[in-house]
Amino acid sequence: MHPVLKLVAQRLALSTLLLLAASVLIFAGTTILPGDVAQNILGQSATPESLANLRKELGMDQPATTRYFNWLFGALQGDLGTALTNGRDIVESLSGRLKNTLFLAFWAAVVAVPLAIFLGLLAVRYRERWPDKLISAVTLASISVPEFLIGYVLMYYVGVKLGWAPTVSTIYDSMSLGEKLNAIALPVTVLTMVVLAHMMRMTRAAILNVMQSAYIETAELKGLTSFQVIARHAFPNAIAPVVNVVMLNLAYLVVGVVVVEVVFVYPGMGQYLVDHVAKRDVPVVQACGLIFAAVYIGLNMVADIVSILANPRLRHPK
Amino acid sequence: MSDKLLKVENLKIGARIYPPGEKPRDIDIVHGVSFELEKGKVLGLIGESGAGKSTIGLASMAYGRGGVEITGGKVWVNGREILGTSLRDLRKLRGTEVTYVSQSAAASFNPAKKIMEQVIEASLHQGKFSKKEAEARAVELFAKLGLPDPEKIGDRYPHQVSGGQLQRCMTALALCPEPDLVVFDEPTTALDVTTQIDVLMAIKEAIRDTGVAALYITHDLAVVAQVSDEIMVLRMGDMVEHGTTDQIINNPVEEYTRDLVSVRSTQHDGKPPTDNPILTVENVTARYKGTNFDVLHNVTMELHPGQTLAVVGESGSGKSTTARVITGLLPPREGKIHFDGRDLSSDLEGRTRDDLRELQMIYQMADVAMNPRQTVGTIIGRPLEFYFGMRGAEKKKRILELLEEIEMGPEFMDRYPAELSGGQKQRVCIARALAAKPKVIICDEVTSALDPLVADGILKLLENLQKIENVAYLFITHDLATVRAIADSIAVMYQGRVVRYGPKAEVLEPPFDDYTDLLLSSVPEMRLGWLEEVVGNRKMASAGN
């Protein structure tokens, strides 16, 4: 087997294993830790009988390993159980919300990725000059600012004072794409700002690293133009680290979605998760946790695989 | 100035440096250097690190690396002044009229592109040849430079060929566009000595056959003597001496040049072995953890009290691994280490404090061998404290004695390693080893990272200390000149085996085994015509077979 295929297969297997381990961790986190789900649901005044009944209903009378495997096999077959609070099928409630969340994350990525790469290149081009310094300062500020601050500042000034965009991002299936995009304008802006600085800075570092290689000097000493140096020699080597940066930041974006959805009351998975954590609805929390972990692990895996595919030493072994 | 290909007049080069936590400041690297070069001639630029030789070489392409900037003077190439011209004109010059061969071909080739594509790129870009012509010329150059399978090697990626081959590909890259001048920047320094000779010969023949002029930059006078018509000696950005190769090698005028020429001529009369070796390596076979092949095979050698055993070999020969086995860092699979009449435990944990004390080690890179957060006093004082329980005034007195032994003053006690020069750092490492009052010191390439004159000083110091302290050295090196200067006996290693072993006089006397012959004959000698002589002998020998 070609070594690249072998490495990619290894990555896939490793990620599957990681996801499996993560599912154990999520399940264990919600069951082994002290804290009685039944007690939490029914409150302190519950009678012993009603507690016992609920425990049985939840399958709590069975050992934890049995419950884990039941849950896992259910999840593999697309059955994540029912929510404790309203008795509805979790998969059914989730699918629409997952779609909304991905919709939001997708548009944030569409805006943020090209912008970040462009600004990253700009920072390299004007290294140690004012555009670069400005970008550093903005980065410093942005990693220090909570997502909800950006959210509320935008909501207050752009939404309320200027009235340019809706302050609450409600969307339904019957809305047209244009209406939907208008509704999510503010959350997309917030998410973009949250990942932009980081992505920009990492892009800058990745490209600088390539630009400082000896082979770039060789290309310059061949008398090539700046454009040729970048297009022929820097770009093919920079693409892997940049894709890596993008993937890592998309993984970060998926988490940022949780807070932003709560700020803008957006009907996505993040808000759904936060609601049910407060209600201590364990099956929903487990399901959401698993999905978030899967997306996160998946994006990290893609980043790894891209690095492998782009490495000429692996693609063309001795 | 019609036939002057390159004319440099009062060239001044500066750089802006950024010391951490301080304001950036400008420093001068080259202060007013002038020279001329005719068509088809080779000028060697020689000097120690910091002499400014690479910077001058790149200035002939009006290029400053990193923050380096040409601050004054004039440079003419083919009669045109190039420092004042536009970047557009410079691009026409670079890659066609003047090309560059760097020290590390491995870093200078783009890992993502095939060799051929990179070799012909400049010719195509400048419109000098069609793709077909350029490829034909590249193949011809590959053949001329002695690369295997010249038709096909261009289809490979840089990581698919060896270091010596890639260095030759880099030379082909530089020669392909038929330049008037090639700047060779230490093209053989990163190579093993037996590979160096082939590349050197290939470069020399290519220069001769194509009639190109060259600036040949190196720190090794013996190497540059083989390829250049003239030599210019540089020191700290100033020209020291400029003359024909014959004059510089045989009649140097300046004292500094004389020192450089005579640096390798230190001789040491080998002492005969004694009956009781202090250290014996017996049939050692070893491999690294997690690997399935042996890096040492049945290695045996003896070191006698107060003497020096030189372990010589190229990279990958197993000489440093032998040191790791002796120190206990790598327990051998088979074999034993005897030390001063007792068996040493094979791993570090099993050794007594006296075992550790009596067997000290000095490293190649002195700057990473010392904790940057400790002062010289702490570094030298710690073994005193640790092995002998010395404290306070007694310890201080001993530290000062040791500083005196390594010819450094008491004022160094409170300095940090970063404030010392390369030679001083290595001296402090020697003092740290001596502080333990060892019977054996393992010296792992201790002079390889140093400039020749500084290295010479360290060797002389080691030799003096041996007389005073009667300590034995196991001296690991790839440099045969160092071996001649210091060894009593020699072990030649090749691919994990000792291929030749004995007292110095025997090892260096014919008849040789094949490898030792190759190794010894590959060491550049400081005389004209050496390269042709060796290559000629080898051709005769292989014709005879």
Add this chain to the structure above:
Amino acid sequence: MMRIPPAAMIGLFFTGLYFFMAIFAPLISPYPMTEIVGDVWEPASSEHWLGTDNIGRDLLSRMIYGGRTTIFIATAATILSFSLGSILGFTAAVVGGWVDQAMSRFVDLIMSIPTLIFALVVLSVMPVTLLILILVMGLLDSTRVYRLARAVAVDINVMDFVEAAKLRGEGRRWIIFREILPNALSPLVAEMGLRFIFAVLFVSTLSFLGLGVQPPNADWGGIVKENKDGIVYGIPAALVPAVAIATLAISVNLVADWVLNRTTSLKGGRG
């Protein structure tokens, strides 16, 4: 005389100010924290410098007490994550072998789940108290400190001066505390600043989501939550604590940056 760059000066001033207010909150706060002293969302006035909150409590007093809570939780979590992460990270690097493998793989696993999501999962079954918050945050964040400490120590551990110490026969303690630690200090100190910021943002986020500090107590994140409904009516009370979080985080960042630069330029160079 030590020269302090203006950016670090500003950072030091605000960091100092916030810590001072946190420590002496009961002395400087004009009103008790939970007492209703006015109307809902009164604008700023001479009695109430920052106005009142969603049920008529003095916003400035709540901010001062909220800062105390935020800074206390963040500091405690940072101390926990830092000591645990760096000790385990150093140990893993120096001991190596299966100990290192086991700890590193476990940390990889924890880090494969986004921190916020993991915290939410755990908090869905745990009672939300200050101690639990500090433990959850500190333990989760110690994985990052572990990775950094281990990476730095592994780099230093292969240096010749550490090998020289091992060959001299020095014990593990000397190697960790005298050879490795002094050289690992500056990246770790800078990291400490970052971890503190992260803890501030994290506890604020949790409280904002309603899963951190519980009413009637509040940290800054909680005050944002209480007053967020005012935003759509054009009442900016929720922005006050949000701005406080941001200024604290930026100030600490400026200080950490300065400390990092200063320690790398010490004699002995090489950070």
